[in-house]
Amino acid sequence: MNLGISPKSRVSRLFRSPSFRALAALALVIAIGCVFNAEGTFFRWHTHRDMLRHISVFGILACGMTLVIITSGIDLAVGSVLGLSAVLFSLFSLQLGWPAWLAVPTCLTAGAACGLTSGGLIARFKIQPFIATLAMMVFARGLAKWVSGGRKISTAVQLADGSFEYREAPGVFRILGSKLFGGNIAVVTLIFLACALVCYVLLARLRLGRQLFAIGGNEEAARLSGVPVSAAKLLAYGLCGLLSAAAGICHAVQEQQGDPEAGAGYELTAIAIVVIGGTSMLGGKGGMGLTLNGAMAIGYLEKILSLNAVGEATRLMLTGLIIVGAVLFQKHRK
Amino acid sequence: MNLGISPKSRVSRLFRSPSFRALAALALVIAIGCVFNAEGTFFRWHTHRDMLRHISVFGILACGMTLVIITSGIDLAVGSVLGLSAVLFSLFSLQLGWPAWLAVPTCLTAGAACGLTSGGLIARFKIQPFIATLAMMVFARGLAKWVSGGRKISTAVQLADGSFEYREAPGVFRILGSKLFGGNIAVVTLIFLACALVCYVLLARLRLGRQLFAIGGNEEAARLSGVPVSAAKLLAYGLCGLLSAAAGICHAVQEQQGDPEAGAGYELTAIAIVVIGGTSMLGGKGGMGLTLNGAMAIGYLEKILSLNAVGEATRLMLTGLIIVGAVLFQKHRK
Amino acid sequence: KDHGSPASSAAPPKWTIGVSQCNLGEPWRVQMNQDIRSAAEGHPEIKVIYKDSQNDSLRQRSQIEEYASAGVDLIIVSPKEAAPLTAPIAAAYRQGIPVIVLDRRVLGTEYTCFIGADNVRIGKAAGHWALRKLGGSGKIVELEGLMTSTPGQDRHAGFREGIEGSGLEIVFEADMKWLEPDARREMESALSRFPRIDLVYAHNDPGAHGAFLAAQAAGREKDILFVGIDGLPHEGQVYVKRGILAASFEYPTGGREAVETALKILSGEAVPREITLSSRVYTPENVEAGGEWLRDN
Amino acid sequence: MTAAQQTAPRLSAPVLRMTGIKKSFSGVAVLIGVDWALRAGEVHILAGENGAGKTTLIKILAGVHSDFSGTITLSGKPVRFRGPQDAAGHGIAVIHQDIAVVPSMSVRDNIFLGREIVRGHRVCFRAERDRARAVLGRLGLDIDSSRLLEDFPVSVRQMVEIAKALVHDARIIVMDEPTSALNEVEASRLFKIVGDLRSQGRAIVFISHRLEEIYRVGQTITVLRDGRAVGTFPAAELPPDRLVELMVGRAVDRLFPPRTAKLGGLLLQAEGVSVPDPSGIKPWAVEGLDFRLRAGEILGLAGLRGGGASELVHGLFGSFGKRVRGRIRLAGEAYVPQSPGCAIRRGLALLTNDRKSSGLVPTMSVGRNISLASLGRFSPWGWIKTGREAAAAGRLIETLGIKAGAADEVVANLSGGNQQKVLLARWLETSPKVLLLDEPTSGIDIGAKNEIYRLLDIWTSEGKGVLLITSELPELLALSDRVMVLHRGRFIDEFDRGEATQERVIKAAMGMENQA
Numbered sequence A, B: 001m002n003l004g005i006s007p008k009s010r011v012s013r014l015f016r017s018p019s020f021r022a023l024a025a026l027a028l029v030i031a032i033g034c035v036f037n038a039e040g041t042f043f044r045w046h047t048h049r050d051m052l053r054h055i056s057v058f059g060i061l062a063c064g065m066t067l068v069i070i071t072s073g074i075d076l077a078v079g080s081v082l083g084l085s086a087v088l089f090s091l092f093s094l095q096l097g098w099p100a101w102l103a104v105p106t107c108l109t110a111g112a113a114c115g116l117t118s119g120g121l122i123a124r125f126k127i128q129p130f131i132a133t134l135a136m137m138v139f140a141r142g143l144a145k146w147v148s149g150g151r152k153i154s155t156a157v158q159l160a161d162g163s164f165e166y167r168e169a170p171g172v173f174r175i176l177g178s179k180l181f182g183g184n185i186a187v188v189t190l191i192f193l194a195c196a197l198v199c200y201v202l203l204a205r206l207r208l209g210r211q212l213f214a215i216g217g218n219e220e221a222a223r224l225s226g227v228p229v230s231a232a233k234l235l236a237y238g239l240c241g242l243l244s245a246a247a248g249i250c251h252a253v254q255e256q257q258g259d260p261e262a263g264a265g266y267e268l269t270a271i272a273i274v275v276i277g278g279t280s281m282l283g284g285k286g287g288m289g290l291t292l293n294g295a296m297a298i299g300y301l302e303k304i305l306s307l308n309a310v311g312e313a314t315r316l317m318l319t320g321l322i323i324v325g326a327v328l329f330q331k332h333r334k
Numbered sequence C: 001k002d003h004g005s006p007a008s009s010a011a012p013p014k015w016t017i018g019v020s021q022c023n024l025g026e027p028w029r030v031q032m033n034q035d036i037r038s039a040a041e042g043h044p045e046i047k048v049i050y051k052d053s054q055n056d057s058l059r060q061r062s063q064i065e066e067y068a069s070a071g072v073d074l075i076i077v078s079p080k081e082a083a084p085l086t087a088p089i090a091a092a093y094r095q096g097i098p099v100i101v102l103d104r105r106v107l108g109t110e111y112t113c114f115i116g117a118d119n120v121r122i123g124k125a126a127g128h129w130a131l132r133k134l135g136g137s138g139k140i141v142e143l144e145g146l147m148t149s150t151p152g153q154d155r156h157a158g159f160r161e162g163i164e165g166s167g168l169e170i171v172f173e174a175d176m177k178w179l180e181p182d183a184r185r186e187m188e189s190a191l192s193r194f195p196r197i198d199l200v201y202a203h204n205d206p207g208a209h210g211a212f213l214a215a216q217a218a219g220r221e222k223d224i225l226f227v228g229i230d231g232l233p234h235e236g237q238v239y240v241k242r243g244i245l246a247a248s249f250e251y252p253t254g255g256r257e258a259v260e261t262a263l264k265i266l267s268g269e270a271v272p273r274e275i276t277l278s279s280r281v282y283t284p285e286n287v288e289a290g291g292e293w294l295r296d297n
Numbered sequence D: 001m002t003a004a005q006q007t008a009p010r011l012s013a014p015v016l017r018m019t020g021i022k023k024s025f026s027g028v029a030v031l032i033g034v035d036w037a038l039r040a041g042e043v044h045i046l047a048g049e050n051g052a053g054k055t056t057l058i059k060i061l062a063g064v065h066s067d068f069s070g071t072i073t074l075s076g077k078p079v080r081f082r083g084p085q086d087a088a089g090h091g092i093a094v095i096h097q098d099i100a101v102v103p104s105m106s107v108r109d110n111i112f113l114g115r116e117i118v119r120g121h122r123v124c125f126r127a128e129r130d131r132a133r134a135v136l137g138r139l140g141l142d143i144d145s146s147r148l149l150e151d152f153p154v155s156v157r158q159m160v161e162i163a164k165a166l167v168h169d170a171r172i173i174v175m176d177e178p179t180s181a182l183n184e185v186e187a188s189r190l191f192k193i194v195g196d197l198r199s200q201g202r203a204i205v206f207i208s209h210r211l212e213e214i215y216r217v218g219q220t221i222t223v224l225r226d227g228r229a230v231g232t233f234p235a236a237e238l239p240p241d242r243l244v245e246l247m248v249g250r251a252v253d254r255l256f257p258p259r260t261a262k263l264g265g266l267l268l269q270a271e272g273v274s275v276p277d278p279s280g281i282k283p284w285a286v287e288g289l290d291f292r293l294r295a296g297e298i299l300g301l302a303g304l305r306g307g308g309a310s311e312l313v314h315g316l317f318g319s320f321g322k323r324v325r326g327r328i329r330l331a332g333e334a335y336v337p338q339s340p341g342c343a344i345r346r347g348l349a350l351l352t353n354d355r356k357s358s359g360l361v362p363t364m365s366v367g368r369n370i371s372l373a374s375l376g377r378f379s380p381w382g383w384i385k386t387g388r389e390a391a392a393a394g395r396l397i398e399t400l401g402i403k404a405g406a407a408d409e410v411v412a413n414l415s416g417g418n419q420q421k422v423l424l425a426r427w428l429e430t431s432p433k434v435l436l437l438d439e440p441t442s443g444i445d446i447g448a449k450n451e452i453y454r455l456l457d458i459w460t461s462e463g464k465g466v467l468l469i470t471s472e473l474p475e476l477l478a479l480s481d482r483v484m485v486l487h488r489g490r491f492i493d494e495f496d497r498g499e500a501t502q503e504r505v506i507k508a509a510m511g512m513e514n515q516a
């Protein structure tokens, strides 16, 4: 039987590969940007730099979300864990004056603990991921408000007499919130790219990543092939929590404060990034490359609408249309 | 081959049946209410009446969401379509003075059109439900803002000279917003129950219902067995849109205005109601009885926390804990 | 302090006040509850219960019904919406429970007292201030609060009225929905498009702060004046002290006034039907001295 | 074997003719011009090796694939189906190879799926229940039709798939490997039904890889090879050897190669093993079982549905966690089933009988499916050496003759038999000591079966032990050194190679003490 693949079909397979199709969606958005370039502003580097800075926090959340979605799960708590971590980090660094080497790991641990808790409920008690992480989403938001007393935690410290005193933000805030390479790229963008790289390696090269794909593809088959399903799921949610906490730190350093409301609704954006990239909500398929693409597509879309100062109503309608357009463009390329 | 089922196992099957377990979760919440009864307030009928009135709008959304989730889909647009329909209904009734028999069907049609559009993208163009309805969610919100000019549409009509004149709300607003049977039950609650009944019959008795279950259980098998998969999905999303529009009308009559921001975030609550009831996000399993239970559980949970004036942070944390508790309680009954 | 020891808390509270706050997601509203709490602290004769309706008028409506049926002695409500809350407030009022409406109005007259500030007036004052500061001409970026909300609309309308007929030009406006990250993103776009921006008018202080951070990142914060609204002690006022904002216009919460009025009502004194709060402007010059009261102009 | 042929009403006009059928999947041609015709009152066999295109041809007929070239003529009129519903409307019922049932629905709902009995739009439950009971009774299945199908093993699912086709009055009934999960008794019942249908003048298309079945039911045989119809023959005129040669392209001299492995020391020793019933209907699926397996031995497990053989191997493998009772020694050391991972490390391998729900990971490629159970070996310190992984997968694809476009082809695109080989490859890659094989040759073609039998002999010669479950009795008898028969979870009888006959095994399996 001749099942050899002709050169032509190899090309057509490239065109049909998910990564290529994801690129097509991004290309469409960029093309729109080139047309509506706001008097050339779209062609300047700092527009792109700002887009990358803005999307970084969402991108970090999307990295963790990718891991979880690949196991055919979902994590609704990423936004709340971001808020919790932003509050904790500000509290430790700004108000209690902890050094960065202590504050950062503590926050990451707290985030990972939230993720592990959801993961435990899902893996051990077989609660549906949507419910378990919904509960965590509400709980972590409550915790953030409780820790912060419902107020933003900033460099303004309340003194005994009720007046406020302003303190200098510590070095870690300045460093993480700054730009590098002659102001050409934000540090948070580098953090995002580093997270993406780590997740990429995990998914593409590490045993754990392969196990996550197997779980998403057919959990029972994975279990019977010796995949430690519970442990792998636990790790996926734990990592997702950890990355959410990292996003929270990035959010806090950019805002120079910890807002207990930070990250509300971000879970939807993070999921949208993952899915627009081309990863399937059903699990077992996808990857970090796609998520990176999805992040850029959403980032550019927002940037273009913002650059052109499109009014809110029109902006929303256009966003809806362009999302559908981009996804259709992905599908129907030949 | 004697594989007859003993009476004992029939009882244990009842205990393990999803409907029974859903009731267990509701029972847990009600038990909490009986303990923390806010000086007896929990035992008065109007507490329950108000809870029912409050949960009705969410419940109607959850009815439509149940249909969609059973096909293993999701509809994120319900909240936005609610907002759009609230705006349209207020515009037609309050500002343009259309009679109810014209305004109500027009709004329902608009909602159904939104649902059918998402359904078409999903069934015909094979876009993932999450993405298609996310796009619709954004689009419908934009449309609502555009139609309303970004303002709430109320009985205050701006005159030519810029001043406002208050008009009497038309009869339909008063009737739908009122209570019946000696003020013992709100009209919107009756609308909710009617919607639930219709959906119950659809799912449990009609051919379409069975097709939806089959699609959710194994879409490929359903297709091979001759189920008109696309048409059934289209109808499910269409009905979900229609019910969202009905919820929008109920929202508008209660608020006495059409707020273009109405329903923001309601989709999460609607999904939570469906899933806490016991319907699986994976599709193919569940039912309206469960959703009704879920609506009551969420409704009572909110009511109890509100009656006891629990603080914001504590309220959120308790909500998270009780959701997990209720779901675990569902699982671990013998 | 020894809670609950019979010696210190002489008598149990005489009156119960129910507070219904429409949303605790905004710092300004957290501050309002805080103000109520600190004002009530000195009065052991009242007990205050707080409920938060999570930005949902129907939920707030249930809360008012709950207070009415629980028979509290007075209700303080900061309504989310006028139309949907008019009926339940009127019902409670008719039942004989005094109701103080804070910040946003309800329709009709069936309440005891309204306490609030005037967003249009504040917006207009900001406009006048910008006009004076820029000397009649300049390019302005307006970062709007949620434009479907009345405060957003009023702050917008007032500001436009304030700068009407002058050479001030609004070159860029965007809805940042009261959110700092959105404000920063919109400001970045404005900065990339316009080489010259003289003033940023944001409908709240976090918005102005987000805009400042964007400008700082672009190295242009020195060329631009940032104006915000709200003037909370730990937010706007601190920003002004640090030189981030050129001005922050106070939007008073009325929490303290509400408690004072409530005490008067409960002890039988007559109160006016409407109390309009006056507000202050904080600038680097006057912030240490506690700001300057806005005069009507 | 050839009893059914004489009564065939010969040479009526064809009810169905497919001509010049061509179909390719994303550039790869699968069918390159197939012509054949089907007459009423005949059972028409489609034969061919795995991946020859039988299922693809059937799916075209069933309206599943609508983008093909060629023509379908139904009773002289050309037709083109827009979808499965359309085909069903033309009187075509199909039993699909990858059993198209919805596990989360009840048996009854599955049987009437797509063709509910309705009054207006309301489903008539009573009518459906009665008709379901009738058709299940015909198939000899005594189950409560309101129970969920997921409570039942794959054999019941297959019966339900058959029942689906039978409740509708179809002119043409297509059966794509309907017996792959059925045992002897159930299969005979099906053949009787097929005979009845034929005498009613229906046309039946039957696909099977079991030679004896082909000759038992079929009158006409069409052989497919490499996407072409090689020829159509009356069954009586095509001797089995020739059929095999036509399918495989070479002669298979002995289907069952002689056993050469020498028995070695004790490998697996079980005393008083009890395994819980996964569906929870009875407390134990297997109760108090003792057995031994020596190195180099193939121990056949026989029994009817509910006999407990599948549960036994699952229990040994740790699929049910630590709930298995009894003392087990593996290669001389105590072994307690804990989890599949543990079992794999101890040298056990389990090929399940349900490749779709518990075998394949459909979203993954062939290569990754193969390496899944032995990932640890390719990933020291957790880092996967993709080169070594691909090389190993390539080797096995070669050894087992898996027909896949490439090692990175998605496994869901493979033909059924090739998917089964992928699973075999997965377990071989773990280099197990004891192979637990539950229906290892389900859906595999003659040529490949022959290869697998040869491999089984080689592996046992290397000292591996095999627990073999298969519903194909000839296979069981030819391969097993010993056959152990279970009845309702208990040991009932045991036969050595010499004493085991089909009759004695069936009798024992039905619960009759067998002392002849």
Ligand SMILES: Nc1ncnc2c1ncn2[C@@H]1O[C@H](COP(=O)(O)OP(=O)(O)OP(=O)(O)O)[C@@H](O)[C@H]1O
Pocket (backbone or CB within 6 Å): D025, D026, D030, D048, D049, D050, D051, D052, D053, D054, D055, D056, D057, D097, D403, D404, D405, D412, D413, D414, D415, D416, D417, D418, D443, D445
């Ligand atoms: N959806 C698909 N996409 C790509 N290739 C496919 C698809 N379905 C089938 N194929 C390929 O078509 C060929 C024929 O498959 P088919 O299932 O028709 O074989 P078969 O004769 O039924 O084999 P078996 O006896 O193993 O069931 C195989 O090589 C298979 O890999």
Ligand SMILES: Nc1ncnc2c1ncn2[C@@H]1O[C@H](COP(=O)(O)OP(=O)(O)OP(=O)(O)O)[C@@H](O)[C@H]1O
Pocket (backbone or CB within 6 Å): B001, B003, D141, D142, D143, D151, D152, D153, D154, D155, D156, D183, D277, D278, D279, D281, D282, D285, D303, D304, D305, D306, D307, D308, D309, D310, D311, D353, D471
């Ligand atoms: N006809 C039936 N009616 C009801 N339940 C059944 C029936 N057949 C099987 N079951 C249930 O399914 C469970 C699993 O069956 P099963 O797979 O045991 O047996 P098996 O020994 O593997 O047979 P096979 O040789 O067909 O694989 C049984 O324990 C039983 O509870």
Ligand SMILES: [Mg+2]
Pocket (backbone or CB within 6 Å): D054, D055, D056, D097, D176, D415, D416, D417
């Ligand atoms: Mg096949």
Ligand SMILES: [Mg+2]
Pocket (backbone or CB within 6 Å): D153, D309, D310, D353
């Ligand atoms: Mg079995």
